[in-house]
Amino acid sequence: MTNILVIEDEDRTAREIVGALTEAGLFARHCADGAEGLKLALEGDFDAITLDRLLPGLDGLDVLREVRARGKTTPVLMVSALGEIDDRVRGLRAGGDDYLVKPFALVELVARIEALIRRPRGEPNETVLAVGPLRMDLLNRKVTRGTRLLDVTQREFRLLEYFLRHAGQLLTRSMLYEAVWDYKFDPGTNLIDVHIGRLRRKVDAEGEEPTIVTVRGSGWKFDASR
Amino acid sequence: MRLGELRRTSAFRLTLLFSLLLLGSVLLLFGFVYWRTTALLERRFDEQLATEAREIARTPTEAQAMALDTLIASDPHQDWRGGLFDQDGNLLSGNINSWPQTIVMDGESHDIDRHLLGLVRHGRHGDLRGLGLTLTDGRRLVIAHRADEVHEVRETLLRALAGGLIASLALALLGGLVMSSASLRRIEAMHRAAGAIRSGDLSRRLPADGSGDDFDKLAGIVNSMLSEIERLVGDIKAAGDNIAHDLRTPLTRLRTRLEGALRRGGPLEAHRAAMEDAIADTDQILATFKALLRISEVEAGARRAGFTLVDLVRLIQSAAEFFEPLASESGLTFTAEVAPAAPVRGDPDLLFEAVANLLDNAVKFTPPGGQVTLSLDEDGEITVADSGPGLPDGFKDALLQRFTRGDRARHLPGNGLGLSLVAAVARLHGFALSFDDGAPGCRAVITTERSERGADNVG
Numbered sequence: 001m002t003n004i005l006v007i008e009d010e011d012r013t014a015r016e017i018v019g020a021l022t023e024a025g026l027f028a029r030h031c032a033d034g035a036e037g038l039k040l041a042l043e044g045d046f047d048a049i050t051l052d053r054l055l056p057g058l059d060g061l062d063v064l065r066e067v068r069a070r071g072k073t074t075p076v077l078m079v080s081a082l083g084e085i086d087d088r089v090r091g092l093r094a095g096g097d098d099y100l101v102k103p104f105a106l107v108e109l110v111a112r113i114e115a116l117i118r119r120p121r122g123e124p125n126e127t128v129l130a131v132g133p134l135r136m137d138l139l140n141r142k143v144t145r146g147t148r149l150l151d152v153t154q155r156e157f158r159l160l161e162y163f164l165r166h167a168g169q170l171l172t173r174s175m176l177y178e179a180v181w182d183y184k185f186d187p188g189t190n191l192i193d194v195h196i197g198r199l200r201r202k203v204d205a206e207g208e209e210p211t212i213v214t215v216r217g218s219g220w221k222f223d224a225s226r
Numbered sequence: 227m228r229l230g231e232l233r234r235t236s237a238f239r240l241t242l243l244f245s246l247l248l249l250g251s252v253l254l255l256f257g258f259v260y261w262r263t264t265a266l267l268e269r270r271f272d273e274q275l276a277t278e279a280r281e282i283a284r285t286p287t288e289a290q291a292m293a294l295d296t297l298i299a300s301d302p303h304q305d306w307r308g309g310l311f312d313q314d315g316n317l318l319s320g321n322i323n324s325w326p327q328t329i330v331m332d333g334e335s336h337d338i339d340r341h342l343l344g345l346v347r348h349g350r351h352g353d354l355r356g357l358g359l360t361l362t363d364g365r366r367l368v369i370a371h372r373a374d375e376v377h378e379v380r381e382t383l384l385r386a387l388a389g390g391l392i393a394s395l396a397l398a399l400l401g402g403l404v405m406s407s408a409s410l411r412r413i414e415a416m417h418r419a420a421g422a423i424r425s426g427d428l429s430r431r432l433p434a435d436g437s438g439d440d441f442d443k444l445a446g447i448v449n450s451m452l453s454e455i456e457r458l459v460g461d462i463k464a465a466g467d468n469i470a471h472d473l474r475t476p477l478t479r480l481r482t483r484l485e486g487a488l489r490r491g492g493p494l495e496a497h498r499a500a501m502e503d504a505i506a507d508t509d510q511i512l513a514t515f516k517a518l519l520r521i522s523e524v525e526a527g528a529r530r531a532g533f534t535l536v537d538l539v540r541l542i543q544s545a546a547e548f549f550e551p552l553a554s555e556s557g558l559t560f561t562a563e564v565a566p567a568a569p570v571r572g573d574p575d576l577l578f579e580a581v582a583n584l585l586d587n588a589v590k591f592t593p594p595g596g597q598v599t600l601s602l603d604e605d606g607e608i609t610v611a612d613s614g615p616g617l618p619d620g621f622k623d624a625l626l627q628r629f630t631r632g633d634r635a636r637h638l639p640g641n642g643l644g645l646s647l648v649a650a651v652a653r654l655h656g657f658a659l660s661f662d663d664g665a666p667g668c669r670a671v672i673t674t675e676r677s678e679r680g681a682d683n684v685g
Contacts, residue, residue, distance in 0.1 A: 103512055183544065185575055185578060185582065186516065191586075194552045194555050197551075197555075198551050217502060217505070
């Protein structure tokens with residue numbers, strides 16, 4: 001069973017987060033206080049932590065710094081109503097693995113937690129990434145499906161690589177955007193959809209089993225199980 | 227106007243300070259004059275005494291008594307007192323009746339008590355100055371003269387000093403009062419105006435009398451500040467009205483949808499579509515809020531601290547790559563022309579977002595079959611041009627205001643905040659943003675170079 005620690009002082013938000021995580025098949029433990037959360041994070045055996053930025057007693061950033069200072073490497077998703085770039089940078093610099101701004105969709109939170117608890121496929125220094133029918137040559141930037149060589153742009157190559165490394169996981173628009181484009185901004189719904197659509201047409205030719213599947217209202221999943 | 231208030235004005239305090247300085251300098255000046263004048267007067271007086279005494283002493287012995295009598299008689303006011311005494315102190319001649327026991331016989335002038343010379347009261351002061359001298363044959367000569375003259379001159383001088391002092395102090399204080407009450411009156415006028423402004427009348431201004439003095443300058447500064455505040459408050463109100471309007475529509479729609487679903491009843495599964503639509507409505511409302519917060523974040527200017535050198539070439543290429551699929555999906559021809567421009571100082575994320583917003587608009591408003599061009603020239607000028615319907619007359623000014631959306635945009639998704647954000651980003655960077663008629667279509671130009679030149683001029 002995968003254990004998630006939810007450190008969140010707002011009761012309602014906490015209930016929703018716990019509910020969404022439970023629904024996704026994860027076990028969530030809630031804690032409303034910074035100091036207690038720190039104790040749990042240090043002593044408990046959790047696979048990931050969602051940490052609110054503003055907490056009574058001990059600030060979220062301090063909790064995170066302390067956790068990291070004690071050598072704990074549990075992945076941490078910072079959750080905050082403060083959306084300014086500085087806060088994101090500060091959160092990540094303090095040792096956070098990801099950052100989510102309130103208000104957010106619960107699927108987004110779950111998808112990001114899933115991405116944090118599952119190690120991406122393939123070693124970072126690997127030269128070939130093969131999932132299902134797809135095979136990516138990372139050195140020569142070539143991708144083939146069976147014997148077919150796919151004609152993808154640099155950007156599409158990076159998108160596909162991200163899909164393969166997180167095969168089977170729900171990837172939201174913002175996760176895909178953040179992973180592949182270097183400028184931080186909220187691109188809205190349309191743009192990413194168009195890029196994915198284009199990539200999908202190249203990867204899943206007519207008659208082939210679809211690998212990039214749409215998860216309605218949430219994002220996409222690379223599914224090579226069929 | 228109360229005296230207590232007057233006393234606290236800076237003009238009055240200055241007046242007091244200057245009055246004190248004036249008092250000090252007048253006292254010093256008069257003191258010096260007084261000291262020198264009386265000293266001169268006394269020396270002259272003493273010299274005359276000594277001359278007369280020498281004169282008598284030089285006279286042959288037998289004629290000395292007569293010389294003394296002549297001196298005494300020569301003065302009709304009886305100001306001279308004199309006596310020639312023998313060695314035993316008997317009066318030989320003169321108008322001093324008995325030998326003054328305590329007189330100092332050194333031939334020098336001294337102040338002499340009038341009682342010593344047997345006078346009860348003579349003149350207003352009655353003090354005398356005189357000298358005693360032992361003649362060659364042992365007889366003794368005493369002569370003295372009333373010192374009234376010296377005293378009178380002294381007194382006149384002191385009176386003049388006091389009069390002058392009082393007059394000049396009075397004048398200074400009066401001037402101070404006039405000056406401070408004048409400044410107090412102006413401050414009260416400003417106070418009244420400020421009170422009216424505080425209670426909500428933002429169109430009021432602090433009064434200036436056109437003299438260009440300190441008060442006028444201050445009023446000018448405050449007034450220009452007030453104009454800016456009035457403009458901002460107006461903007462906020464307009465924005466607030468627009469927010470209310472733009473949020474009311476999706477909120478009403480959301481409510482109607484939920485109400486309808488509730489009324490229809492039935493199994494939960496039947497409501498799936500309604501719930502999905504409701505989530506989409508909520509997302510749109512949240513996106514509007516997010517955009518608003520973002521604009522105020524940019525306008526607050528805090529992000530200027532994070533400026534770095536931005537590679538415009540890479541940024542424009544990325545933007546082109548990012549939008550090209552959307553443009554071709556919409557049936558448009560998308561072209562990017564990128565010249566090797568020098569890097570500029572700025573926030574790469576915000577600049578990318580600004581360019582993306584312009585491209586988003588261009589793609590949105592250009593009908594299928596049209597063209598969208600993104601270009602960067604060597605001077606760092608970024609242009610987004612389209613072959614769309616262009617800008618209606620009179621729409622250009624309204625374009626940059628929050629929530630302004632053209633009639634053509636009513637059926638398109640968007641919150642009317644995109645260009646406001648572009649404008650805010652341009653302002654943050656000190657870049658110029660302009661919209662031209664592209665004939666056909668619209669041309670949006672961000673001139674980045676200007677800031678570089680501006681920065682060079684500054685330092």
